[in-house]
Amino acid sequence: xxxxxxxxxxxxxxxxxxxxxxxxxxxxxxxxxxxxxxxxxxxxxxxxxxxxxxxxxxxxxxxxxxxxxxxxxxxxxxxxxxxxxxxxxxxxxxxxxxxxxxxxxxxxxxxxxxxxxxxxxxxxxxxxxxxxxxxxxxxxxxxxxxxxxxxxxxxxxxxxxxxxxxxxxxxxxxxxxxxxxxxxxxxxxxxxxxxxxxxxxxxxxxxxxxxxxxxxxxxxxxxxxxxxxxxxxxxxxxxxxxxxxxxxxxxxxxxxxxxxxxxxxxxxxxxxxxxxxxxxxxxxxxxxxxxxxxxxxxxxxxxxxxxxxxxxxxxxxxxxxxxxxxxxxxxxxxxxxxxxxxxxxxxxxxxxxxxxxxxxxxxxxxxxxxxxxxxxxxxxxxxxxxxxxxxxxxxxxxxxxxxxxxxxxxxxxxxxxxxxxxxxxxxxxxxxxxxxxxxxxxxxxxxxxxxxxxxxxxxxxxxxxxxxxxxxxxxxxxxxxxxxxxxxxxxxxxxxxxxxxxxxxxxxxxxxxxxx
Numbered sequence: 001x002x003x004x005x006x007x008x009x010x011x012x013x014x015x016x017x018x019x020x021x022x023x024x025x026x027x028x029x030x031x032x033x034x035x036x037x038x039x040x041x042x043x044x045x046x047x048x049x050x051x052x053x054x055x056x057x058x059x060x061x062x063x064x065x066x067x068x069x070x071x072x073x074x075x076x077x078x079x080x081x082x083x084x085x086x087x088x089x090x091x092x093x094x095x096x097x098x099x100x101x102x103x104x105x106x107x108x109x110x111x112x113x114x115x116x117x118x119x120x121x122x123x124x125x126x127x128x129x130x131x132x133x134x135x136x137x138x139x140x141x142x143x144x145x146x147x148x149x150x151x152x153x154x155x156x157x158x159x160x161x162x163x164x165x166x167x168x169x170x171x172x173x174x175x176x177x178x179x180x181x182x183x184x185x186x187x188x189x190x191x192x193x194x195x196x197x198x199x200x201x202x203x204x205x206x207x208x209x210x211x212x213x214x215x216x217x218x219x220x221x222x223x224x225x226x227x228x229x230x231x232x233x234x235x236x237x238x239x240x241x242x243x244x245x246x247x248x249x250x251x252x253x254x255x256x257x258x259x260x261x262x263x264x265x266x267x268x269x270x271x272x273x274x275x276x277x278x279x280x281x282x283x284x285x286x287x288x289x290x291x292x293x294x295x296x297x298x299x300x301x302x303x304x305x306x307x308x309x310x311x312x313x314x315x316x317x318x319x320x321x322x323x324x325x326x327x328x329x330x331x332x333x334x335x336x337x338x339x340x341x342x343x344x345x346x347x348x349x350x351x352x353x354x355x356x357x358x359x360x361x362x363x364x365x366x367x368x369x370x371x372x373x374x375x376x377x378x379x380x381x382x383x384x385x386x387x388x389x390x391x392x393x394x395x396x397x398x399x400x401x402x403x404x405x406x407x408x409x410x411x412x413x414x415x416x417x418x419x420x421x422x423x424x425x426x427x428x429x430x431x432x433x434x435x436x437x438x439x440x441x442x443x444x445x446x447x448x449x450x451x452x453x454x455x456x457x458x459x460x461x462x463x464x465x466x467x468x469x470x471x472x473x474x475x476x477x478x479x480x481x482x483x484x485x486x487x488x489x490x491x492x493x494x495x496x497x498x499x500x501x502x503x504x505x506x507x508x509x510x511x512x513x514x515x516x
Contacts, residue, residue: 019120027104029056029117042121045100047092064089064097074102082106084119099128142166150247151225154232157204157241159184173218203229203242212249224253292321344490347381349388349419350374353408356389363402371409375417378490383462388421390455391483395423416468416488424480428472436472463487 019026025042029035036054043050046062063071067088074086084104089097104119142165151171154163161179168176179187188196199209209229216222225246232241299314353370362368388408395406404424411418428436436456463470468486475482 023123025121027117027119027121031114031116045098045121045123046090062090062092064091071102078104078106078117082115084117087124097125098123099125150245152246153244155184155200155242155244157239159200161187162241171217199229200242203231204239206231206239215246222250223248224250292318295321343380344378345381346376347379347384348374348376349384349410349417352381352385353388353392356385356392360389360393360396362396362406365402366396366399367405369405369407371407373409373411374419375410375412377417377487379487380466380490383466384487387459387462387485387487388419390459391421391485394455394483395421395425395481399423399425413486416486418484418486420482420484422475422480422482424475427474427479427481430473459485 020039020041023041025039025045027036027038027042029037034055036056036059038046038048038054040050042048046059048054048058048062052058060068060071071086071088074084078084082105084102084106087099087101090100091097101122101124102119103122104117106115106117108115142163150165151167152163152165153161153168156162161182161184164176164180166176168179172179185193199211203209208231210227212224212226214222214224226249227244227246230243230245231239232243234240295314295318299318302310302314305311350370350372353374357368357370392406392408395404399406407420407422409420409422411420460470463485467488470483470485472481472483474480
């Protein structure tokens, strides 16, 4: 009999039908007769056609040669234990391979002296393929994690270590496998656990945790790490663990410390230089004033003397001392630029510009325009006023005629305001874009235009102190120059700000001021 029936296996027909429907094959082996009986499911699994007599030799001819020793070893073990268990491969006649899980038990049936083997064969090819794919995926993930420049680990909800990247081998000084599937409390020191557990719990609650800390390697080396704990979620979105990534930032910290040290050193150096400029300019003013007085006395004593070039030389000496006086004033202003900005207040920049027009007293024939785009802002008024005053004064002073037009306007840029001071003068060649902002630089001989060459350097210093930038370009139609600078807005609203219209006596246009 070569077809296994329910009667032959002492099981109910209903159970036999259920097993058949589930793809589970039944087999029986009688050692007394050597009869090997299988059901149709087993025949299909072993690729044995109906009608072919069955024997252990036929069955073994289907088992992969490499798996036969393991199969016989399991059979011999079953004689001792009464239980058979073996996974092996079956080769079909077309060369395809199936993976089979065989299970069985020895039992003595009525009327027989020797025990018979009754068992099942299950096709586990699909499961084996999934396991192989899972192993391949794990290998790829391990390779990917090992490529991350840092310590990458995975903990489950019970704080069991499920994964460690290869960087941990160097960290521990031995193979990381020693700690896989171990509680993290067995790996880290108690004081470290006390520090980390609250962060682990927050991560398991769904929060991303980031921090930096110093750690000591197994060899005693101190390293700095930027650590991130990311919730590990399953396909349903539930947090099932913690993904931990610690990036080594030791080199970055070293560079940051060096930069910080250099920055502090530069800060001290700048402070010393500024202090020197202030003290030197302040202390030089006393002897300079004495020289000015002496020049005035000489001018008075020699007022009637007309020989030689005495009067001309006295005039030159007076002009040079006046220039030196302005230079010292500008040096003091440069050293103080941005140091004492004053309080933050509401500033009507259009009113400020109109007042500067009056203060600087340009020729009556020059047209001065304060654009309506000039906003109400909160700012340090003193440094902003100094920047605008210098730029407007520059436009007036360097205009080649007395018929010029100077216009000041602005544009809101969100977190900052873009101011512009435009004139229709001779203009500045673009090749002087950097030179004009340097100290002691003038584009005209000092005998033709008095000045220290410090005005735009002071403006640039103040603007950059405030976090803005300054530049210039040619004016409309290629005439004149437009100086532009950005000025950051300060937080808070200009409360009670109301612009009321009054008449500007200079231009006959409306003038605005901040009331309230």
